[in-house]
Amino acid sequence: MDYFLQNFPQQLVNGLEAGSLYALIALGYTLIYGILEMLNFAHGDVYMVGAFLAAGVAGVLVHNEVAAVPAGLAVALMMVVAMGGAGLLGVGIERVAYRPLRNANRLAPLITAVGVSLFLESAVQVWVSPASVLVASNALVPQTVFHLGNAVTPLTGAILFAVAVALMVALDAFVFRTRFGSALRATAQDREAATFMGIDVDRVIMVTFFLASALAGMGGVLFGLRYASVDFFMGYLLGIKAFTAAVIGGIGNIRGAMVGGLLVGVLESLVGGFISTQFQDTFVFLALIAVLLVRPQGLFGQPLTDRA
Amino acid sequence: MAQPRILILAALASVGLAACGGGTGTGGTANKPDKVQIAAEGPFTGNQASIGAGALQAIKLAVKDFNKAGGVSGTQVQLLIWDDQHNAQTAQTLQAQGISDPTVLGIVGPMNSGVVNGSVQGLQNASPPLPLVSESASDTAVTDSGHSVAHRVCARDDAQGPADAKFMIDQGAKKVFVMDAKSDYSTGLADKTEAALKAKSIPTQRESVKAGEKVFGTVITKIKSFGADWVYFADEGPEAAPLVSQMKQQGLTIGQNIQFLGTDGEEDPSIIAASQGAYEGAYATNITADPAGVSGSAAAAYVAAFKAEYGSDAISKAGPFYGSAYEAAQVLMQAIKNSPVKNGKISRTDVLSHLGSDTFSTIFGSVKFDAKGDVQGGGIYVYQAKGNAMVVIKQVSG
Numbered sequence: 001m002d003y004f005l006q007n008f009p010q011q012l013v014n015g016l017e018a019g020s021l022y023a024l025i026a027l028g029y030t031l032i033y034g035i036l037e038m039l040n041f042a043h044g045d046v047y048m049v050g051a052f053l054a055a056g057v058a059g060v061l062v063h064n065e066v067a068a069v070p071a072g073l074a075v076a077l078m079m080v081v082a083m084g085g086a087g088l089l090g091v092g093i094e095r096v097a098y099r100p101l102r103n104a105n106r107l108a109p110l111i112t113a114v115g116v117s118l119f120l121e122s123a124v125q126v127w128v129s130p131a132s133v134l135v136a137s138n139a140l141v142p143q144t145v146f147h148l149g150n151a152v153t154p155l156t157g158a159i160l161f162a163v164a165v166a167l168m169v170a171l172d173a174f175v176f177r178t179r180f181g182s183a184l185r186a187t188a189q190d191r192e193a194a195t196f197m198g199i200d201v202d203r204v205i206m207v208t209f210f211l212a213s214a215l216a217g218m219g220g221v222l223f224g225l226r227y228a229s230v231d232f233f234m235g236y237l238l239g240i241k242a243f244t245a246a247v248i249g250g251i252g253n254i255r256g257a258m259v260g261g262l263l264v265g266v267l268e269s270l271v272g273g274f275i276s277t278q279f280q281d282t283f284v285f286l287a288l289i290a291v292l293l294v295r296p297q298g299l300f301g302q303p304l305t306d307r308a
Numbered sequence: 309m310a311q312p313r314i315l316i317l318a319a320l321a322s323v324g325l326a327a328c329g330g331g332t333g334t335g336g337t338a339n340k341p342d343k344v345q346i347a348a349e350g351p352f353t354g355n356q357a358s359i360g361a362g363a364l365q366a367i368k369l370a371v372k373d374f375n376k377a378g379g380v381s382g383t384q385v386q387l388l389i390w391d392d393q394h395n396a397q398t399a400q401t402l403q404a405q406g407i408s409d410p411t412v413l414g415i416v417g418p419m420n421s422g423v424v425n426g427s428v429q430g431l432q433n434a435s436p437p438l439p440l441v442s443e444s445a446s447d448t449a450v451t452d453s454g455h456s457v458a459h460r461v462c463a464r465d466d467a468q469g470p471a472d473a474k475f476m477i478d479q480g481a482k483k484v485f486v487m488d489a490k491s492d493y494s495t496g497l498a499d500k501t502e503a504a505l506k507a508k509s510i511p512t513q514r515e516s517v518k519a520g521e522k523v524f525g526t527v528i529t530k531i532k533s534f535g536a537d538w539v540y541f542a543d544e545g546p547e548a549a550p551l552v553s554q555m556k557q558q559g560l561t562i563g564q565n566i567q568f569l570g571t572d573g574e575e576d577p578s579i580i581a582a583s584q585g586a587y588e589g590a591y592a593t594n595i596t597a598d599p600a601g602v603s604g605s606a607a608a609a610y611v612a613a614f615k616a617e618y619g620s621d622a623i624s625k626a627g628p629f630y631g632s633a634y635e636a637a638q639v640l641m642q643a644i645k646n647s648p649v650k651n652g653k654i655s656r657t658d659v660l661s662h663l664g665s666d667t668f669s670t671i672f673g674s675v676k677f678d679a680k681g682d683v684q685g686g687g688i689y690v691y692q693a694k695g696n697a698m699v700v701i702k703q704v705s706g
Contacts, residue, residue: 003533006533007529007530007533010525010529010558011525011526011529013525014523014525014526014529015526017523017525018523018525122353125353125357126353129625130353130357130358130360130361130625131357131358131361131546131578131625131627132358132546132549132578132582134549134578134581134582134584136584137584138584138585143557145557145559152557152558152559154557157557223522227522227523227550227553227554228549228550228553228582228583228584229522229549229550229582231358231520231546233355233520234520234522236520237518237520237521268526269525269526272526272527272530273526273529273530276515276516277515277516277517277526277527277530278515278516280526281518
């Protein structure tokens with residue numbers, strides 16, 4: 001019991017850090033599923049490209065561990081470039097790979113999504129780097145370490161958690177409180193009816209892809225700052241975890257994705273800490289199966305879309 | 309820089325020889341093979357491309373240098389590139405092409421032990437059998453399974469595990485946290501090291517992480533609560549940098565309150581930068597030598613040639629096996645060159661017997677295989693992160 005009490009706070013912090021990243025990526029899966037009922041399997045790789053854009057900006061601005069511009073500005077630039085770049089990439093993918101198939105068999109866009117995913121991974125591997133690329137986060141963010149009782153977290157970890165939560169709250173407000181948010185929800189509910197109401201459905205879908213992908217891009221920045229290294233394969237594992245989180249939370253449901261992400265992160269960390277790291281994935285997927293058996297629609301009851 | 313000149317001389321000499329022998333034509337008793345092919349096999353793309361890509365560059369360079377020096381009696385060696393993506397089934401599909409074509413005389417690779425073990429049967433049963441010289445497959449079964457086609461220029465896991473354990477004990481290890489990355493290679497090596505530690509009554513705790521993992525908070529918390537003074541990570545490299553930088557953030561500083569020993573791939577100097585200096589002072593052992601880290605003019609000339617071919621920063625991206633891959637290619641091509649040419653053809657049977665009997669001259673000195681196909685006197689090299697480089701501090705054995 002002593003062992004548990006001593007280590008629990010740290011494992012919880014570890015889990016929340018990992019989980020907030022899962023949640024950020026899970027939001028993208030859920031947003032796109034909500035509106036198109038398709039699983040965007042390339043989403044994890046959009047996150048990876050965002051991380052590489054951030055690493056690229058950091059690489060240009062930082063030389064010999066000294067940033068050429070004030071560190072705050074450099075981080076802001078990384079965020080703008082990664083979010084913007086990932087967002088545009090998402091819009092481009094939708095335009096090229098999904099829109100032509102919007103009325104096709106439901107399997108077709110799923111397969112192109114897998115194709116886009118493989119393409120992005122291979123492209124980054126061949127054209128950028130087959131090995132890990134360094135993000136000089138020590139030149140950009142102070143290396144302060146916070147102590148919370150027994151637990152420690154570096155400033156970058158705290159930033160990861162805080163920014164992720166802030167973005168989730170902002171997205172929630174955007175979807176539920178703004179005019180565009182209602183258009184988005186209307187499109188998700190019934191695309192045809194939304195068209196009749198004068199909603200430009202193509203535009204709504206584009207903006208959704210932009211938002212989902214920009215969130216993933218931000219995830220990439222936060223990851224790069226926290227863990228200081230990115231590689232072309234990083235989106236694969238994380239994408240699967242985030243997708244699991246979205247399903248546990250209830251795919252299509254925004255708040256579900258947030259809670260699902262944090263849950264998966266914390267569950268993984270506690271299993272790793274108190275049972276064995278060997279069983280981390282086993283328990284995450286057991287949890288998925290359990291949730292699907294008991295509540296097939298995911299933890300958060302009604303999905304965002306109310307399909308007939 | 310004597311090496312290139314020697315190569316040029318050799319090239320001139322062999323061109324001269326070829327010119328002399330040219331009169332006899334290609335048929336009948338000609339001593340010039342019509343076609344010589346070898347294959348490079350490894351994970352050149354996919355999630356292990358970080359070890360495969362550099363090895364492929366090395367093999368390409370080896371073939372280029374060998375051809376510049378005259379090839380096989382004037383015939384240029386053609387290189388086939390088999391990208392098995394660390395998958396034994398893919399490997400078998402690729403190898404089928406070589407098995408059926410008698411002018412494919414050998415394979416440099418496969419790089420992964422799991423791939424060799426999964427495909428060696430087919431190579432052995434080919435007629436004639438298709439020899440392989442691996443630059444990095446260290447699992448004991450690779451040569452212990454009794455397949456005469458299998459050779460390797462790297463050391464074996466059962467040499468590395470005990471050597472690693474002994475090194476840590478010699479350095480005063482009291483409690484060792486042993487980690488693996490869930491692969492044939494990594495788990496097998498961690499098992500052997502852990503067993504050797506336990507045999508000396510050193511307490512250990514064992515954890516596995518996923519290949520490609522970058523988030524280690526959970527594991528690090530366990531290292532701390534176990535109270536380890538050494539962390540041993542049997543891995544091929546990509547996970548080390550995030551692991552050690554996160555260890556430092558959680559208060560475990562290498563050289564101060566923790567020591568770190570990694571394995572093949574973790575002697576890669578790019579880890580020092582990628583960990584933002586947290587790797588400083590860490591040790592790593594490797595089943596092959598890094599040409600940039602050993603003394604010897606041939607190795608130094610090779611490093612210079614590699615930089616000239618692929619750029620000055622190429623070494624830092626080349627992964628752990630760019631030396632042994634060149635070495636393996638040299639060995640295979642010399643065995644081919646030593647084999648007799650009959651009717652414009654070289655038989656794989658002869659290549660195989662020359663691999664077994666000859667002594668080869670490589671960038672790491674002379675190499676000879678024992679009866680199983682392991683290098684005689686192959687050793688384990690210990691590196692330490694100092695400044696921006698990984699320096700060989702000694703050669704050890706179990």
